[in-house]
Amino acid sequence: xxxxxxxxxxxxxxxxxxxxxxxxxxxxxxxxxxxxxxxxxxxxxxxxxxxxxxxxxxxxxxxxxxxxxxxxxxxxxxxxxxxxxxxxxxxxxxxxxxxxxxxxxxxxxxxxxxxxxxxxxxxxxxxxxxxxxxxxxxxxxxxxxxxxxxxxxxxxxxxxxxxxxxxxxxxxxxxxxxxxxxxxxxxxxxxxxxxxxxxxxxxxxxxxxxxxxxxxxxxxxxxxxxxxxxxxxxxxxxxxxxxxxxxxxxxxxxxxxxxxxxxxxxxxxxxxxxxxxxxxxxxxxxxxxxxxxxxxxxxxxxxxxxxxxxxxxxxxxxxxxxxxxxxxxxxxxxxxxxxxxxxxxxxxxxxxxxxxxxxxxxxxxxxxxxxxxxxxxxxxxxxxxxxxxxxxxxxxxxxxxxxxxxxxxxxxxxxxxxxxxxxxxxxxxxxxxxxxxxxxxxxxxxxxxxxxxxxxxxxxxxxxxxxxxxxxxxxxxxxxxxxxxxxxxxxxxxxxxxxxxxxxxxxxxxxxxxxxxxxxxxx
Amino acid sequence: xxxxxxxxxxxxxxxxxxxxxxxxxxxxxxxxxxxxxxxxxxxxxxxxxxxxxxxxxxxxxxxxxxxxxxxxxxxxxxxxxxxxxxxxxxxxxxxxxxxxxxxxxxxxxxxxxxxxxxxxxxxxxxxxxxxxxxxxxxxxxxxxxxxxxxxxxxxxxxxxxxxxxxxxxxxxxxxxxxxxxxxxxxxxxxxxxxxxxxxxxxxxxxxxxxxxxxxxxxxxxxxxxxxxxxxxxxxxxxxx
Numbered sequence: 001x002x003x004x005x006x007x008x009x010x011x012x013x014x015x016x017x018x019x020x021x022x023x024x025x026x027x028x029x030x031x032x033x034x035x036x037x038x039x040x041x042x043x044x045x046x047x048x049x050x051x052x053x054x055x056x057x058x059x060x061x062x063x064x065x066x067x068x069x070x071x072x073x074x075x076x077x078x079x080x081x082x083x084x085x086x087x088x089x090x091x092x093x094x095x096x097x098x099x100x101x102x103x104x105x106x107x108x109x110x111x112x113x114x115x116x117x118x119x120x121x122x123x124x125x126x127x128x129x130x131x132x133x134x135x136x137x138x139x140x141x142x143x144x145x146x147x148x149x150x151x152x153x154x155x156x157x158x159x160x161x162x163x164x165x166x167x168x169x170x171x172x173x174x175x176x177x178x179x180x181x182x183x184x185x186x187x188x189x190x191x192x193x194x195x196x197x198x199x200x201x202x203x204x205x206x207x208x209x210x211x212x213x214x215x216x217x218x219x220x221x222x223x224x225x226x227x228x229x230x231x232x233x234x235x236x237x238x239x240x241x242x243x244x245x246x247x248x249x250x251x252x253x254x255x256x257x258x259x260x261x262x263x264x265x266x267x268x269x270x271x272x273x274x275x276x277x278x279x280x281x282x283x284x285x286x287x288x289x290x291x292x293x294x295x296x297x298x299x300x301x302x303x304x305x306x307x308x309x310x311x312x313x314x315x316x317x318x319x320x321x322x323x324x325x326x327x328x329x330x331x332x333x334x335x336x337x338x339x340x341x342x343x344x345x346x347x348x349x350x351x352x353x354x355x356x357x358x359x360x361x362x363x364x365x366x367x368x369x370x371x372x373x374x375x376x377x378x379x380x381x382x383x384x385x386x387x388x389x390x391x392x393x394x395x396x397x398x399x400x401x402x403x404x405x406x407x408x409x410x411x412x413x414x415x416x417x418x419x420x421x422x423x424x425x426x427x428x429x430x431x432x433x434x435x436x437x438x439x440x441x442x443x444x445x446x447x448x449x450x451x452x453x454x455x456x457x458x459x460x461x462x463x464x465x466x467x468x469x470x471x472x473x474x475x476x477x478x479x480x481x482x483x484x485x486x487x488x489x490x491x492x493x494x495x496x497x498x499x500x501x502x503x504x505x506x507x508x509x510x511x512x513x514x515x516x517x518x519x520x521x522x523x
Numbered sequence: 524x525x526x527x528x529x530x531x532x533x534x535x536x537x538x539x540x541x542x543x544x545x546x547x548x549x550x551x552x553x554x555x556x557x558x559x560x561x562x563x564x565x566x567x568x569x570x571x572x573x574x575x576x577x578x579x580x581x582x583x584x585x586x587x588x589x590x591x592x593x594x595x596x597x598x599x600x601x602x603x604x605x606x607x608x609x610x611x612x613x614x615x616x617x618x619x620x621x622x623x624x625x626x627x628x629x630x631x632x633x634x635x636x637x638x639x640x641x642x643x644x645x646x647x648x649x650x651x652x653x654x655x656x657x658x659x660x661x662x663x664x665x666x667x668x669x670x671x672x673x674x675x676x677x678x679x680x681x682x683x684x685x686x687x688x689x690x691x692x693x694x695x696x697x698x699x700x701x702x703x704x705x706x707x708x709x710x711x712x713x714x715x716x717x718x719x720x721x722x723x724x725x726x727x728x729x730x731x732x733x734x735x736x737x738x739x740x741x742x743x744x745x746x747x748x749x750x751x752x753x754x755x756x757x758x759x760x761x762x763x
Binding site for chain 1: 614632634721722724725727728731732745748749751752
């Protein structure tokens with residue numbers, strides 16, 4: 001309190017000093033005018049000093065200067081000089097006019113100054129309010145804009161320290177933005193809370209005893225804390241806090257308005273973020289629902305198609321009225337066998353997909369000659385590939401690859417099945433391998449089918465993306481075959497990519513790790 | 524119909540699914556085999572004791588106990604061939620059954636023709652020793668002279684490294700059976716595997732290439748068949 005008092009004393013001393021200087025200077029001018037230049041009455045010159053003091057320091061300083069002018073002129077210039085006695089009644093009139101004019105002019109000039117000051121303050125506060133709103137509107141999130149807001153509140157001089165704490169009523173507030181100072185902000189057992197009435201103003205500061213808001217530290221006795229609750233959607237979301245010197249008094253109306261507006265805008269922004277988050281969650285749920293539906297569509301289609309063929313063939317075989325030739329009977333049986341095998345591959349892919357998604361794939365990598373792996377799979381799939389000329393091109397000195405034999409078998413099976421499914425009958429299928437880097441061998445399976453539009457290539461390995469291949473047959477085929485390919489290849493430390501092949505159809509590149517050659521086997 | 528290598532051979536079929544058991548029994552019965560059926564381990568062990576079949580077809584998933592109980596019991600008594608029925612993704616179970624003494628496996632769901640081919644192969648192998656008294660193993664055009672470490676195809680020599688020869692010898696000596704990687708490794712490298720043991724697949728690949736080089740007609744192209752994740756099988760030539 002003492003320090004604060006001494007500062008206002010300093011201010012009074014400064015004003016008095018300025019008044020004395022102004023009066024002294026004016027007295028000199030008047031002396032020159034009256035004694036040297038013969039002006040009979042230059043008392044009005046003192047009004048200049050009064051106006052100057054009014055503009056610089058306000059009404060009290062102006063009135064004081066006017067009284068000072070009255071006394072000084074009387075003492076220095078009015079006969080008998082050197083005393084506050086006025087002999088001539090005309091001089092009395094002059095002196096009283098000087099005093100009255102001085103007081104009125106000083107008041108007018110001081111009022112003008114006060115208005116200008118108030119306008120400036122309002123403008124600054126309006127600007128602060130605008131910048132707070134802008135920070136919230138342009139920031140990525142409300143919380144992200146809070147540090148800027150506390151800096152704004154502090155720079156406006158209304159607070160020594162400003163901070164914003166968030167919390168939803170039940171849980172304690174957590175400081176998310178702090179304008180500075182050492183350590184965490186300190187709040188005592190009591191603070192001032194802005195109580196807001198329905199409608200706009202007047203909001204009032206009330207001192208409340210609220211130990212819940214108290215912080216562990218001992219607050220500075222010279223500081224007072226002010227809190228504006230942030231309310232949105234009818235719930236407490238946190239508070240805007242400021243700490244200011246006790247001597248500075250409560251925040252003025254303009255300051256209160258800025259603080260209240262800041263709290264309101266933060267509340268709205270938080271609500272906006274919450275709604276946006278809810279909308280995003282809903283969108284994610286909707287998309288995953290859509291993916292599930294696509295999965296069910298795809299799987300039920302792929303399961304039912306072979307089942308339908310099997311039941312149709314079995315029906316023909318069972319029908320007593322249908323006395324089939326032996327060749328026709330064998331043909332029906334072959335249909336059943338082939339479609340059952342197709343079902344088996346689909347079930348295998350579904351099981352593999354669930355293993356991939358569960359993340360419990362452990363590749364047992366061993367060095368293999370790629371040619372052998374390809375031959376093994378081709379032999380097993382000979383029936384399915386019967387309608388397509390298959391060529392295998394790879395150098396005899398290609399280094400072995402480090403793969404899990406079961407995974408790579410399924411990868412090749414799916415790639416070949418995919419190629420055979422989409423390539424029209426007699427369209428070629430080509431399997432190639434080459435070393436593209438010291439430790440990378442690229443295996444490519446491509447077909448002479450219609451291919452995949454460039455835009456769809458990237459999404460081809462997504463689960464249940466049934467490639468929008470052009471031409472008929474685009475509805476057929478398991479949508480998970482290529483997803484399984486990617487899962488297995490990545491589990492083996494490799495990568496897959498799809499592109500348009502030289503045969504005109506789809507080409508899938510599988511990059512596998514090369515294994516160093518053993519000493520003896522290289523011979 | 525082709526003549527059976529072991530006409531009238533008695534097969535013990537152990538399978539808990541009645542529908543499946545009936546189908547298989549009917550099918551192999553039509554191909555000239557005699558069949559005794561069992562739906563669980565207890566019945567299977569009783570039938571094994573009472574009938575001493577020539578071959579056992581064994582489903583590993585049985586209601587009362589694990590099918591491996593039957594494998595151990597049969598192996599304790601005899602060298603009777605065992606063909607295991609197993610589902611996919613159970614490579615570990617297949618390897619375990621083979622290491623316990625099963626001769627081969629067929630993955631469910633299987634085609635009838637595949638099962639029949641497998642049964643005939645293991646029965647042929649069981650019919651007699653693969654090598655003649657002079658230590659010469661013949662598989663079609665392939666001749667492996669165990670004593671002199673020489674391999675010929677159509678009488679033309681195949682130059683194998685010592686390791687490759689060992690690998691081929693083990694595979695050929697077990698022709699008609701499935702040899703697991705583990706068994707192959709132990710037979711060629713012993714229990715303390717050298718670094719190259721890791722490369723068993725690459726050795727097999729080299730053998731295939733060298734054999735193919737002197738076999739332009741491709742008669743032996745499918746001599747060694749890989750079962751991914753389980754092992755290798757050398758095919759016995761079909762009887763003429």
